[in-house]
Amino acid sequence: MRLNEWQLAFEAFLLEESTAAPPALSTSLIGGPTLDVDTGLAIYHNAYKARLLEVLRNDFPVIYHWLGDEAFDALAGAYLRQHPSTHYSLRWLGQGFEAFIREYLVPEQSAPLSELATLEWAFTLAFDSPPGVPLTIETMAGFSPQEWPALQVKPRPSLQWLEQRFNSLALWRSVKDATDFPDSEALEAPQVCLIWRSNLLCNYRSLESAEANALNGMIHQGWSFAELCAELAVIYGEGAPLRAVTWLKQWVHDGMLERLE
Amino acid sequence: MSASVPFLGYGLGLRSAYYQQILEQSPDVDWFEVVSENFMVQGGKALYFLDAIAERYPVVMHGVSLSIGGPHALDPDYLKQLKQLAERVKPAWISDHLCWSRGNAHQLHDLLPLPYTEESLEYIAARVTQVQDVLQRPLVLENVSSYVRVATDDFTEWEFLQALSHVSGCELLLDVNNVYVSSRNHGFDPWTFIQSLPKDKVRQLHLAGHSDYGDYVIDTHDHPVSDPVWALYQRTLEHFGPVATLLERDDHFPPLEELLDELHKARELGDRVLAGRQQCA
Numbered sequence: 423m424r425l426n427e428w429q430l431a432f433e434a435f436l437l438e439e440s441t442a443a444p445p446a447l448s449t450s451l452i453g454g455p456t457l458d459v460d461t462g463l464a465i466y467h468n469a470y471k472a473r474l475l476e477v478l479r480n481d482f483p484v485i486y487h488w489l490g491d492e493a494f495d496a497l498a499g500a501y502l503r504q505h506p507s508t509h510y511s512l513r514w515l516g517q518g519f520e521a522f523i524r525e526y527l528v529p530e531q532s533a534p535l536s537e538l539a540t541l542e543w544a545f546t547l548a549f550d551s552p553p554g555v556p557l558t559i560e561t562m563a564g565f566s567p568q569e570w571p572a573l574q575v576k577p578r579p580s581l582q583w584l585e586q587r588f589n590s591l592a593l594w595r596s597v598k599d600a601t602d603f604p605d606s607e608a609l610e611a612p613q614v615c616l617i618w619r620s621n622l623l624c625n626y627r628s629l630e631s632a633e634a635n636a637l638n639g640m641i642h643q644g645w646s647f648a649e650l651c652a653e654l655a656v657i658y659g660e661g662a663p664l665r666a667v668t669w670l671k672q673w674v675h676d677g678m679l680e681r682l683e
Numbered sequence: 684m685s686a687s688v689p690f691l692g693y694g695l696g697l698r699s700a701y702y703q704q705i706l707e708q709s710p711d712v713d714w715f716e717v718v719s720e721n722f723m724v725q726g727g728k729a730l731y732f733l734d735a736i737a738e739r740y741p742v743v744m745h746g747v748s749l750s751i752g753g754p755h756a757l758d759p760d761y762l763k764q765l766k767q768l769a770e771r772v773k774p775a776w777i778s779d780h781l782c783w784s785r786g787n788a789h790q791l792h793d794l795l796p797l798p799y800t801e802e803s804l805e806y807i808a809a810r811v812t813q814v815q816d817v818l819q820r821p822l823v824l825e826n827v828s829s830y831v832r833v834a835t836d837d838f839t840e841w842e843f844l845q846a847l848s849h850v851s852g853c854e855l856l857l858d859v860n861n862v863y864v865s866s867r868n869h870g871f872d873p874w875t876f877i878q879s880l881p882k883d884k885v886r887q888l889h890l891a892g893h894s895d896y897g898d899y900v901i902d903t904h905d906h907p908v909s910d911p912v913w914a915l916y917q918r919t920l921e922h923f924g925p926v927a928t929l930l931e932r933d934d935h936f937p938p939l940e941e942l943l944d945e946l947h948k949a950r951e952l953g954d955r956v957l958a959g960r961q962q963c964a
Contacts, residue, residue, distance in 0.1 A: 425802050426787075428833070429754045432795065433786030451831040455870040456898035462830035462868070465901060470793055506789040510748035510761050511720045550724035579726075622728050 423450055435463065436470045437506055474502050474515060481516040482542045484597045485535060488606075500526060513550070516543060534588040534606045541590045544582045544617040548624045551580040556620070557674050557681045571648035574682040575670075577641045580619040581678050587612050591628060614638075620677025627676070632657070636669055641679070691741055691775055691887075691927035693950045695943075700936045702732040710943055714741040714775070716929045720748050722772075723764045737772045743887070743929070744769060745856075746779040748790070749814065751824065752797040752807050753783035762817045769818065775927075776886060778823035778856045781807075781844065798833035799843040804850065811851035823886050824848075825856035826876075828864040828893075828902035840865070841879040848884040855880060857926075858889035859916045860902065863909075867900045877919055885923055890916060890949060891931040905934035907945055913952070920956040928953065 423431070423446070431447040443463045453459045478498045479486045486494045501522045507515050520539035524532050556578060565573070577583075589607050596603050614634040616627050629637065639645040639653060647666065654662035673679050692713030697705075699721075704710070715736060722733050736742070748761060769777060782794040797803050814822050826844060838846060848855055857880060866873035892906030908916075908930070920926070930946050 423835075425798060425800070425806060426754045428798060429783060430787055433789065433791060436786075436791055436793075437789065450834055452834045453831065454868045454899070457830065457868045459831055461899065465830040465899075466793065466795065470791060473792055507792060508788075508790060510750075510758060510785070510790055511723060512792055513720075513724070550727035550729065552725040553727075619727060622731055 436467060437503075439503070441467045471499070471502075474507065474512075475499070477512045477515050478502075478519065481546055482519065482539060484542055484594050485538055487597045487603065488535075488538070488593065497523070497526070513546075516546070519543065534590065537586055537588050538590045538593060540584060541586070541594055541615070541617070544584060545624050545626075547582060548580040548617050548619040551619065554579045554680050556677050557679045559671065559674055561681070562671070562674060571646060573647040574644060575640050575673075575679040576682045578618055578620075578678055578680055580617075580624075581641075582617045583638075583642075584615045584617065585612055586615050591615055591626065616678065618676075618678050625676065633669055636666070637673060640670075644682075689775060689927075690925040691743070693946050693953065694741075694743070694927065694929045695946060696745075696929060696931045696933070697733075697736065697742075698932065698936065699729065699732075701939050701942075702728070702736075704939050706732065706735055708939075709739060710939065712740065712943070712946065714743060714927070714929075716743045716745045716931075717772070717774075719744045719746040719765055719768055719777070719779075722768055733772060742772050742774050743927075744772065744774040744777045745825075746777070747794070748784055748792075749779040750783050750785040751779060751781065751810055751814070751822075752803065753785045754787050755785055757810055757813055758785075762814065766818060776823050776854070777818060777820065778825055778887065780827050781824045781847070782827045794827040796827065796829040796831060796833070799836040799838040799840060800833075801837050804838070804843065804846055808847060808851040811847070811853045815852065821852055821854045823854045823856050825858050825889065826861050826865075827858075828861040828868075828900075830868055830899070830901075832869055839871070839876075841876040845879060845881055848881060853884075854886040855884045856887045856889060857885050857919070858891070859919055860889065860891040860893055860908065860912050863912050863915055864893050864900045864902045867895075873915055874918065877915070878922055882923055885926055888916070888919065888926050888928045889931055890928060891933075903934065904931050907941075908949075913948075916949070917952055917956055920953055921960065924960060925953070925957055 428450060431444065435443050435447055441464045448459050451459045453462055475495055475498055489497065501519055505518050505522060520536050520543060523536040523539055557575060587608055589604065589609060592604050593606060614629045616629065618625055636650060636654065640650055650666045651663050654665050658665045694714035694716055695712050697715040697717045717733060722729055724730060780794045783797060784791055784793060784795060811822055826840060844855055847853060862873045862876050890908045891904045892908055894901045894903040928949050930942060930949060932942060
């Protein structure tokens with residue numbers, strides 16, 4: 423067999439469910455004194471599957487905790503069969519897991535699980551995204567009065583905006599804190615959850631709707647600080663500038679934003 | 684060993700479990716080997732610690748995804764990132780494995796065995812040249828553990844390594860544990876393997892643990908180095924002289940102190956062997 427053909431046969435064997443190798447592959451090989459070809463091939467087959475499942479267990483620890491060994495491996499195994507790895511780094515293996523869950527399971531199962539997958543993947547993205555150039559309180563303190571009205575901001579590269587309909591964050595927190603795992607349930611109203619990295623640490627925060635609207639305006643709709651104040655004036659009247667600056671200081675202090683020049 | 688090859692001493696594989704402790708305690712380690720792919724990211728903790736550790740210690744880059752023998756074209760994006768990382772950490776050298784880890788369509792994330800044939804030699808030598816042209820330095824390739832062999836091989840593994848380094852100019856990372864594991868699995872004499880390698884091409888040694896299942900041995904990197912591998916290592920140093928040695932651990936991470944003790948054992952053994960060689964000279 424030519425090198426390329428042999429490698430194709432080996433690859434196909436690794437990707438198959440069965441550990442029984444096709445005769446064309448096994449007859450091309452020889453074993454050792456006490457290691458036969460089938461056992462040798464099974465070592466590669468098992469290692470391939472075990473390695474990928476372990477990566478997904480590590481990247482989605484809350485889904486793993488929720489489903490347990492058997493159900494998680496069945497779900498992850500189905501994902502891997504449909505989406506074998508295409509990136510040289512295992513860091514990206516779980517990239518399509520959320521979309522797969524959404525399509526693979528019935529909606530009542532998939533909705534909370536895929537939301538949780540989005541949350542867990544967001545933490546992995548925040549972990550190693552580019553640092554960007556954070557806007558700091560010290561920089562803001564140096565702004566001239568003329569600079570404030572036109573001030574615009576953008577999200578740090580690690581900042582992710584998740585809209586949640588289930589108590590995914592509570593599930594995630596319970597695993598992190600090793601407390602009782604709550605039942606999955608729908609929230610009374612959808613909630614915005616932010617995930618980002620600051621000073622090498624990943625952070626998360628839920629936002630009330632007023633603060634979420636304000637931040638959404640600033641980072642997604644390009645509002646300037648003056649426009650933020652004008653929007654807030656509808657609710658807060660004369661207190662709008664104070665409200666706006668309080669929130670902005672909090673976001674900057676938390677390390678979520680960059681200045682949009 | 685050739686006089687142009689630097690002897691870095693005794694190093695440890697850099698793993699995230701030990702980042703903080705290394706920075707706080709500056710342990711007595713001569714150098715660190717980093718898994719290249721772990722640092723092909725855009726930011727965050729891994730790069731922060733890599734930069735800080737590379738400021739204090741010599742670093743060597745060791746990849747797992749080059750897939751030098753794979754059936755696909757070499758990935759230009761991967762090579763670009765490898766080169767960028769090398770520019771960042773300025774490694775003493777860059778290594779990967781003599782294996783394939785990517786198939787025609789998919790990444791297989793394992794160090795898969797190659798047929799040791801004339802066809803493979805020609806194919807891989809051309810790819811080594813391609814990589815060396817990008818990196819502008821010799822590539823260092825490691826022998827892998829294996830669990831099957833190809834029936835129609837034209838070369839033994841050691842003959843293939845020797846021929847490949849001769850044809851392509853690549854250097855060799857001799858993993859003593861992998862030689863032992865494969866020798867048990869395939870029934871060859873590990874010393875025949877080791878002593879056949881060209882002395883001027885062996886740039887680095889690896890030491891690691893394995894799991895012994897009686898009928899076969901698996902290269903798990905989750906145990907201390909075994910006695911037969913220590914014995915083989917001693918004989919290797921007696922034969923080659925000083926070669927940079929790296930202790931690997933990839934699972935069941937013990938406290939750092941235990942790895943430092945194991946590394947100290949390698950250093951003591953190395954010092955003893957090398958002192959003996961000097962006396963003989």
